[in-house]
Amino acid sequence: MNHLLRAVLPLTLAAVLGACAVIPDRAGVERISLPQGSPTALLQTVKVGDLTVTPQEVVEDSRCPINARCIWAGRLVVRTRIDGAGWRDTADLTLGEPFGTHGTVFALTSGEPAPEAGAGRETAKEEYRFTFEAR
Numbered sequence: 001m002n003h004l005l006r007a008v009l010p011l012t013l014a015a016v017l018g019a020c021a022v023i024p025d026r027a028g029v030e031r032i033s034l035p036q037g038s039p040t041a042l043l044q045t046v047k048v049g050d051l052t053v054t055p056q057e058v059v060e061d062s063r064c065p066i067n068a069r070c071i072w073a074g075r076l077v078v079r080t081r082i083d084g085a086g087w088r089d090t091a092d093l094t095l096g097e098p099f100g101t102h103g104t105v106f107a108l109t110s111g112e113p114a115p116e117a118g119a120g121r122e123t124a125k126e127e128y129r130f131t132f133e134a135r
Contacts, residue, residue: 039112039129048106049134054081058128059092065117076111078130098135105135 033045033052040046045054060077064070076095081088084102093099093108110131113123 037131037133039110039131041130042125042128046132048132049104050084051104051106052083053106053132054083055079055128055130056081056090058125061111061115061123063095063111063115065115068117076108078108078111080108080132093132106132107135109133 033047034040036047036049038046040053040055042055042057045052056079058076059079060075062074063076064072064074077092078095079090080093081090082101084104087102089101091099091101095108095111098105098107108130110129112129113127115123
């Protein structure tokens with residue numbers, strides 16, 4: 001009986017602790033999947049329908065500052081990794097424009113903070129939060 005306990009106990013502990021583990025991404029970033037509709041930071045994964053999406057980098061943020069008048073509204077473009085069952089894509093998603101892949105349509109619906117005129121600095125990448133929604 002004692003031999004059985006010594007064999008089973010480590011396996012049981014490994015299974016229990018493994019279920020609670022946060023698995024680091026290849027880049028060493030924790031990949032915790034947030035619930036759908038949650039604002040997510042760069043390199044943080046969020047559920048969107050049956051997909052998981054991970055904003056990788058801000059490619060363009062030329063949006064008009066919230067306290068300014070502009071002729072052109074500008075754009076927010078975010079390079080995003082999209083994972084489905086057995087596949088992975090990367091696409092540049094533009095704020096407010098639907099994107100379709102593998103039979104699923106979703107959109108980048110929010111990017112915060114918005115630029116502010118006179119702030120004297122660009123938004124730091126760790127300040128950004130993005131929201132994605134299934135369409």
